[in-house]
Amino acid sequence: MKPLVGIVLGSDSDLPLMKDAVKMLEKLNIPYEISISSAHRAPDKTAEYAKTAEGRGLKVIIAAAGLAAHLPGVIAAHTILPVIGVPVKSGALEGVDALYAIVQMPPGIPVASVAINGAKNAAILAAQIIATGSPEVVEKLHGLKAQLAGEVEAKDSRIKELGVENYLAGK
The missing domain is CATH 1.20.5 (Single alpha-helices involved in coiled-coils or other helix-helix interfaces)
Structure with missing residues (x-):
């Protein structure tokens, strides 16, 4: 079955957190793909992932990011698909900076956000979006x-x- 949800991690250090999203999508029997990319260290790869997501059949993208948290916004800038940002608890501000970065997107580039470390809710929100047609x-x-x-x-x-x-x- 073709993946409907793309999960993008800025780093493999996000994987323990994002495992909650994976488990929820599996519980709901929603196919997904997972990729490690970086808005800063691999910007071309990140842009290409986002630009080709719709053509690959994805319906929603979940992007985890800590600190400056640019990954969800960069992905949203390159696709019309809904993007859900998961702010990762990290750094001196324990994820508050990531939360602000994700929710404070400029007009025309919306990114939905869940709570800090809210990977499970990101998967449920992705499922609710997909449910509008399933x-x-x-x-x-x-x-x-x-x-x-x-x-x-x-x-x-x-x-x-x-x-x-x-x-x-x-x-």
């Missing part, structure tokens, strides 16, 4: 939401049964 993904997302609600109900029942101290002791 009944199969719609069904998977409804299942995910039901699972999340079930987990909350189980925790609520458990705290009522055990009380606060015993609940916390069992964590």
